[in-house]
Amino acid sequence: MTKIAVFASGRGSNFQVVYQRTKDGYLPAEIALLICDNPQAGASAFAAAHDIPCAVIRPKDFPTPEMFGEELLEALSAQQIEFIVLAGYLKKIPGNVVQRYANRIVNIHPALLPAFGGKGMYGMRVHEAVFRSGAKISGLTVHLVNDEYDTGPIVLQKAVAIDDCNSPEEIARKVLEYEHQALPEAIKLLLETSYAVEGNRVILGKR
Ligand code: GRF
Numbered sequence: 001m002t003k004i005a006v007f008a009s010g011r012g013s014n015f016q017v018v019y020q021r022t023k024d025g026y027l028p029a030e031i032a033l034l035i036c037d038n039p040q041a042g043a044s045a046f047a048a049a050h051d052i053p054c055a056v057i058r059p060k061d062f063p064t065p066e067m068f069g070e071e072l073l074e075a076l077s078a079q080q081i082e083f084i085v086l087a088g089y090l091k092k093i094p095g096n097v098v099q100r101y102a103n104r105i106v107n108i109h110p111a112l113l114p115a116f117g118g119k120g121m122y123g124m125r126v127h128e129a130v131f132r133s134g135a136k137i138s139g140l141t142v143h144l145v146n147d148e149y150d151t152g153p154i155v156l157q158k159a160v161a162i163d164d165c166n167s168p169e170e171i172a173r174k175v176l177e178y179e180h181q182a183l184p185e186a187i188k189l190l191l192e193t194s195y196a197v198e199g200n201r202v203i204l205g206k207r
Contacts, residue, residue, distance in 0.1 A: 001028060001029060001030050002028060002029045002030070002082050002083050002191050003029070003030055003032040003033075003079060003080050003081050003082050003083070004018075004022075004029045004030070004031055004032065004081065004082070004083045004084065004085055004187075005031070005032065005033040005034070005035055005076055005079065005081040005083075005084050005085070006018060006019075006031055006033075006034050006035070006043075006084075006085045006086075006087050007034075007035045007036075007084065007085070007086045007087070007089035007093075008034065008035075008036055008041055008043035008044075008086075008087050008088050008089055009036065009037055009038050009041055009043075009088055009089050009090040009091065010038070010041055010042060010043065010088050010090075010123075011041075011042045011043070011088065012041060012042045012043025012044075012046050012087070012088065013088075013176065013180065014087035014088055014108060014179060014180065014183050015031075015034065015043045015046065015047075015085075015087045015088070016043075016046055017180045017183065017184060018031065018085060018087065018183060018184055018187065019031050019046075019050065019052070021184040021187075021188075026184060026188065027184055027187055027188055027191065028188075028191055028192065029083070029187070029191060031052055032052075032053065032079040032080070032081060033052070033053050033054070033055065033075065033076065033079045033081055034047040034052050034053070034054040034055070035054075035055050035056075035057055035072065035075065035076075035089075036054060036055070036056050036057075037056070037057065037058050037059065037089070037090070037091050038056070038058075039056045043087075043088075044056065053079065055075045057071050057072055057075060059091050059092075065092070065094040065095070066094060066095070066096055068094050069093075069094030069095065069096035069097045070096065072094070072097050073096065073097060073100060076097075076101075082104065083101075083104050083105075083187075083190070083191065084097075084101055084104065084105040084106070084145075085105075085106055085183070085187060086105065086106065086107040086108070086145065087108060087183065088108075088123075089107070090122055090123075092149070093105065093145055095147055098145060098146060098147055103144050103153075103195075103197050105144065105145035106142055106143065106144060106145065106155060106183075106186060106187065106190065107142070107143055107144075107145050107150075107152070108140060108141070108142050108179055108182070108183050108186075109126070109140065109141045109142075109143065109150055110123075110126050110127065110138075110140055110172070110175050110176070110179060111126045111127075111129075111130055111138055111139065111140070111141065111175075112137070112138060112139040112140075112141060112157055112159065113141040113143065113150055113151075113154065113157075114150070114151070116129050116130055116133075116138075117141075117149065117150030117151070118149050118150055118151075119149045121149075121150065124168060124169075124172060127168040127169070127171045127172045127175070128168040130162070130168070130171055131165070131167065131168040131171055135162070136161065136162060136163040137159050137160065137161055137162065137163075138159075138160050138162045138171055138175055139157060139158050139159040139160045139175065139178070140157065140158050140160070140175055140178055140179050140182055141154055141156075141157045142154075142155045142156045142157075142182060142183060142186035143155055144197065144202065151200075152200075153197050153200050153201060153202045154200075154201075154202065155186045155189065155190060155202050156182060156185065156186040156189065158178050158181075158182050160174055160175050160178050162174060162175075189204070193205060194206060194207045
């Protein structure tokens with residue numbers, strides 16, 4: 001069983017799905033910690049109701065990203081966390097955490113990177129930009145986390161046809177359904193398969 005931590009800032013539907021997939025045996029993992037930057041997050045209410053330890057750690061309470069990172073690392077090592085899942089987490093992961101968990105942090109982004117990503121491109125902003133662009137296909141990307149927003153090595157992508165969507169909200173709803181399948185799938189892949197990172201590519205089956 002791999003001990004994983006989920007980081008979430010909001011509603012937490014991806015967190016809930018990952019939790020369910022650990023419970024039904026699909027994922028060989030246990031969620032041993034939820035980290036939130038927002039005590040109001042729906043994710044933290046779910047954690048409380050399911051006896052998942054939850055730490056609220058807010059970057060604004062620390063003078064530097066490094067000190068924020070030290071606090072995160074302490075919480076992670078107290079639970080012997082081996083793998084991290086960012087599920088709707090809006091804050092930047094400090095460099096010391098990225099280094100300690102190199103290639104063991106995944107993020108889900110609700111569009112096909114490298115388009116529609118980067119700083120400030122999160123949540124509905126992504127779907128609004130996709131809608132405005134007139135694209136007929138959107139999708140999702142699960143990627144490893146590096147020091148920059150949304151640029152880490154891609155683990156898995158799914159394309160979602162959105163030519164039947166008439167608003168950013170419709171795109172968001174449709175993409176979210178696919179996210180709920182793809183995030184557990186990507187985590188399973190990384191926990192059960194050896195992989196290496198070459199340049200910005202994830203090479204499955206290689207150590
Ligand atoms: C998801 O669309 C995810 O891709 C993005 O933020 C949203 C979070 O939704 N990073 P939820 O909190 O998991 O319901």
